[in-house]
Amino acid sequence: MIKVAIADDHAIVRAGLRQILTDVADIKVVAEASSGDEALTMIRTDGWDVLLLDIAMPGKNVLELIKLAKQQNPNLPILILSMYPEDQYAVRMLRAGADGYLTKESAPDQLVTAIRKVAEGGKYASPLLAEKLVAELFFDSAQPPHTLLTDREFQVFCALNKGKRLTDIANEMALSIKTISTYRTRLMKKMNLASNADIIHYALKHNLLD
Numbered sequence: 001m002i003k004v005a006i007a008d009d010h011a012i013v014r015a016g017l018r019q020i021l022t023d024v025a026d027i028k029v030v031a032e033a034s035s036g037d038e039a040l041t042m043i044r045t046d047g048w049d050v051l052l053l054d055i056a057m058p059g060k061n062v063l064e065l066i067k068l069a070k071q072q073n074p075n076l077p078i079l080i081l082s083m084y085p086e087d088q089y090a091v092r093m094l095r096a097g098a099d100g101y102l103t104k105e106s107a108p109d110q111l112v113t114a115i116r117k118v119a120e121g122g123k124y125a126s127p128l129l130a131e132k133l134v135a136e137l138f139f140d141s142a143q144p145p146h147t148l149l150t151d152r153e154f155q156v157f158c159a160l161n162k163g164k165r166l167t168d169i170a171n172e173m174a175l176s177i178k179t180i181s182t183y184r185t186r187l188m189k190k191m192n193l194a195s196n197a198d199i200i201h202y203a204l205k206h207n208l209l210d
Helices: 011-022 036-043 062-072 086-096 108-119 127-138 151-160 166-173 177-191 196-205
Strands: 002-007 027-033 050-054 078-082 100-103
Touching: 002 011, 002 036, 002 108, 011 027, 011 108, 027 036, 027 108, 036 050, 036 062, 050 062, 050 108, 062 078, 062 086, 062 151, 078 086, 078 108, 086 100, 086 127, 086 151, 100 108, 151 166, 151 177, 151 196, 166 177, 177 196
Parallel strands: 002 027, 002 050, 050 078, 078 100
Antiparallel strands: none
């Protein structure tokens, strides 16, 4: 029996996932979380085999959750669930330590296949994502600017494109305002942007807004 934990801030999504997995003989949902902070608490407990982790929840950032989970248990299988297309976030999530990436538009049988795959210690990638990974490997210079950001810079970028202030970002990331300002300066230089408005425009253009 594969014991699954679900972290998603939408109750209807959790209910839908639970319903899909209820009909699968070898999979059982044993824990749920509705925010990044609740997911962090859940990660620190035992009793489950695979974590289904939503990419965008209030509270602890998904990249931080992945890293903390892997620090605690390097063999913990993490399957990212996202409303965003694979070409937007998948590679970054996999680089951070996730074991698979699945869009919420995927068919139920894909979800079951992905859970079984990562539970066995494998990695899950759809054919489209596999092509994307190959493209990243051989044509890195052709990638959009946001893919060049470090994880910290990307976290600040995501917060800024939501209109958050530097003080709010600093509090959420437990860093100083000076450090956040430095990350902002670096990311804007890498992306050739001049203002927060440019950041929001870029995010909108590349479908990176929540």
